[in-house]
Amino acid sequence: MNKTKTDLLVIGAGSGGLSVAAGAVQMGAKVVLLEDHKMGGDCLNYGCVPSKALIAAGKQAHALRNGAKFGVADVMPKVDYAAAKDHVNNVIATIAPVDSEERFEGLGVTVIRERGRFTGENTVQAGDNEITARRIVIATGSSPFVPPIPGLEHVPYLTNESLWNLRELPEHLLIVGGGPIGIEMAQAHLRLGSKVTVIEGMKAMGKDDPELAAIVLDRMREEGMVIEEDALAEEISGKAGDITVKAKDGRVFKGTHLLMAVGRAANVNDMDLEKAGVAYSRSGIEVDASMKTSNKKIYAIGDVAGQLQFTHVAGYHAGVVIRSILFGLPSKAKQGHLPWATYTDPELAQVGLTEAQAREEHGDKAEVYRFPFHENDRAIAEGKTTGLIKVMVVKGRPVGASIAGASAGELIGVWALALANNLKMSQIAGMVAPYPTLGEVNKRAAGAYFSPRLFESDMVKAVVGFVQKFIP
Secondary structure: EEEEEHHHHHOOOHHHHHHHHHHHHOOOEEEEOOOOOOOHHHHHOHHHHHHHHHHHHHHHHHHOOOOHHOOOOOOOOOHHHHHHHHHHHHHHHHHHHOOHHHHHHHHHHHHEOOOEEEOOOEEEOOOOOOEEEEEEEEEEOEEEEEOOOOOOOOOOOOOOOOOOOOOOOOEEEEEOOOOHEEEEEOOOOHOOOOEEEEOOOOOOOOOOOOOHHHHHHHHHHOOOOOEEEEOOEEEEEEEEEEEEEEEOOEEEEOEEEEEOOEEEEEOOOOOOOOHHHOOOOOOOOOOOOOEEOOOOOOOOOOOOOOOOOOOOHHHOOOOOOOHHHHHHOOOOOOOOOOEEEEOOOOOOEEEEEOHHHHHHHHHHEEEEEEEHHHHHHHHHHHOOOOOEEEEEOOOOOEEEEEEOOOOOOHHHHHHHHHHHHOOOHHHOOOOOOOOOOOOOOHHHHHHHHHHHHHHHOOOHHHHHHHHHOOOO
């Protein structure tokens, strides 16, 4: 048994764990990193990176079919699904060195490719290694959640992990789950040539503002996607190439392939967390605002902490715990300023409170200001006029922003900055955006807040009239 003592043990080499390990070792801490699967975790290998690469392939095919409005003849693209997957693999391979074992060993991290199990409050066994650490960070992420639907165990199905092994384009893809993963993959496959049916037990994109989610879903239906809501899957049957999903209300859906995309489950099993005194549940490890577990020497970050399940959130958590672990300074994680985006076309993005949440939390003090994409000159020029931004304001400060439209994931950054720094609407309105850019929608939304105060105010008009009398 190889026994090692270290300042910091990081369990999991996904985005959060890698950020902690890299930051800590470069600031002088002795770091051990455990990973028993792929370096880079879900994001690099199965999630963010491959999905965006496949979405890009779908966008290219869609553009070829829809060039006539720009004076470019529509053509029917010849889609090579296997080649599209090669593109996905090339993207992963290009990014992978940044997350590689070699890079982290080069930084000074001791990388052990074994699964870790706790044997005590600050001790973990990984293969033939016993690691004792002053502080431990659990960053084991999450995995696809597959519900126990009767018959599913006898039917071949895909998850966001196994999907990337598929080399032949599905003729008709059934997707159980209308959240971000399901909807993104639905549109990508639709544009690459599959028939697609999304089967959602409640409302598709149900965690987003319903008005803006409807903009995205309506576009998808226009493109030919079938989206069935309030269709709780009750039974699944069939075989490869002939699969049937029966909903609780009697609706029946048939397809050739099945993708299960109903959510994620925190990776908390098989670590013997009980031996370390770490409390957890099915939703993840219990943490306080400092990301500390019930064992104050152990932290949990990212998906496994049971909060927002996004790569950038794991990276944010990494910064919070590094401050605490390395410098002994108080550091707490907040959620109100953390944005998220769904990379459909048009995109859907959110930060802070939705309109409904703002009205519930702040009542009549909450004001909502809107600006449509069809009034943005860049959007008009590029034919990307489907979209809307809504900004929720309380006492002159934004408390939330919702965007559906082209590049919404980029545009939401301004509002994430505003919420993170408690900025006023006047500071957003004071920004000068280059013309013509989609970024002007942010400034125009801020302008919508001031317009009635300036142009519809009798007091302002009276003051201007008075001043004009005395200006030579």
